[in-house]
Amino acid sequence: MIRALLLSCALALPAAAQAPGDSARQAATALEAAQIALDQAEGARDRVAALTATVRAFEDGLAALREGLREASIRETRLRRDLAAREGEVAALLGALQSISSQGTAEQMLHPAGPVGAARAGMLVASVTPGLAGEALALRDQLEEVEALRALQEDAADTLRRGLSGVQTARTALSQAIAERTELPRRFTEDPIKTAILIAATETLSGFASGLSEIGQGEIPDAPEDISARTGALPLPVAGQVLRRSGEADAAGVARPGLVLATRPGALVTTPVPATIRYRGPLLDYGLVTILEPQADLLFVLAGLDTAFGEIGEVLDSGAPVGLMGGAADTDALQTTSGSGNPRPETLYIEVRQNNAPVDPLTWFATDKG
Structure with missing residues (x-):
């Protein structure tokens, strides 16, 4: 049932070719479906998986609704500017229509040139009237669209607030479910003394990466799965925009071999493939770090988390939650007129190390920017 609801969320998300109003309405429907899925996730056999999918559905729905509202706001502004610029033209049109409608049939038959002139004048009016009526209909449609877009934005604002409350509830429930989880397999048990020394x-x-193999005890061999065939096609651990690519310097002139993503505050971070948690905790100047090992001699370093899930040595399934980004989650949600739609992003640093050497993350991950 939860899977069906989440599928309905995905189907309800707006397509690129849809009108702004349709996009926002479908995104609102997706958020309502996510709220139902949240209520049902409490009784799911695998609560972590259900809540992870629910958080994703909320995040996708909120992002789509923000974008739909932003487009609706832009469309409304353009229509209002167009109507304001045509104020004189509209006044003339209304005057012409009023003049025609106020003339009775008897007056129209009286013409200085007699019956022939009256007939010619009538033919002229008849030829002009459809054009005026067409312009009036177009004007009416624009005015109705402005009213509809304004009403849509007012209604969607309430849906957005409910969605924000829902995603926060889902994130809290997910954190609790992960804390209570005990069934994950382990490849090894962490030796905290060796970790502290390292x-x-x-x-x-x-x-640090080169010494990770020393912090575990009772380690079993890596799973035989080989993900090399998926190079360049892995999904990013979190939805976001690329701020800096490998080797690009930041504002301080520091260049690192990893990828920097701008994300929404509070965004959920997941593992793109099955992987072992090699490390979880603060590290150097990278902040809170999780290091995943999908296969031997391959590490995914995720730095800049606010909350990190799991324990060192645990084996995660693909799509399992790794952590949450920081920031006041979605406090900018109603600021839909921003060009970027993401005025105060959090940043996640992703570094990929293969055979103990950094490689361009885009060797493994696919992004919208290519």
Whole structure:
């Protein structure tokens, strides 16, 4: 049932070719379906999986609704400007229509040139009237569209607020479900003393990554799965926009081999493939870090999290939650007129290390920017 509801969320998300009003209405429907899925996730056999999918549905619905509202606002502004610019033309049109409608049939038959002139004048009026009526209908349609877009934005604002409350509830429930989870398999058990020694002796991410194999005990061999065939096609761990690519310097002139993504505050971060948690915790100047190992000699470093889920040594399924981004989650949600739609983003740093050397993350991950 939950899967069916989440599928309905996906189907309800707006297509690129739809009108702004239709996009916002369908996104609102998706949010309502996500709210129902949240209510039913509490009784799901795998609450973590159900809540993860529900959070994703809320986030996708909120993003689509924001975009639909932004487009609706732009469309309304353009219509109002067009109507204001045509104010004189509209006044003349209304005057002409009023003049025609106020003339009785008897007056129309009286013409200085007699019956022939009256007939010619009538033919002229008859030829002009459809054009005036067409312009009046177009004007009416524009005015009705402005009113409809304004009403849509007022209604959608309430839906947006409910969606924000729902996604916050879903994130809290997800955090609790993960804390209560005990059934995940483990490849090894962390030795906290060795971990502390490695962190104290580490000055670079490279040095820390090379010593990760030393912090575990009772480790079993890596699973035989090989994901090399999926290079360049893996989904990003979180929805976002690329701020800096590998090797591009930041404002301080520091260039790193990883990828920097701008994300929504509070966004859910997941693992794109099955992977082992090699490390989870603060590291150097990277903030809160999770390091995933999808296969031997391949590491995905995710830095800049606000909350990190799981324990070192646990094996995660593809799409499993890894953590949450920081920030006041979605506080900018009603600011839909921003060109970027993401005025105060959080940033996630993604570094990929293969055979203990950094590689361009776009070697593995696909982005909308190519």
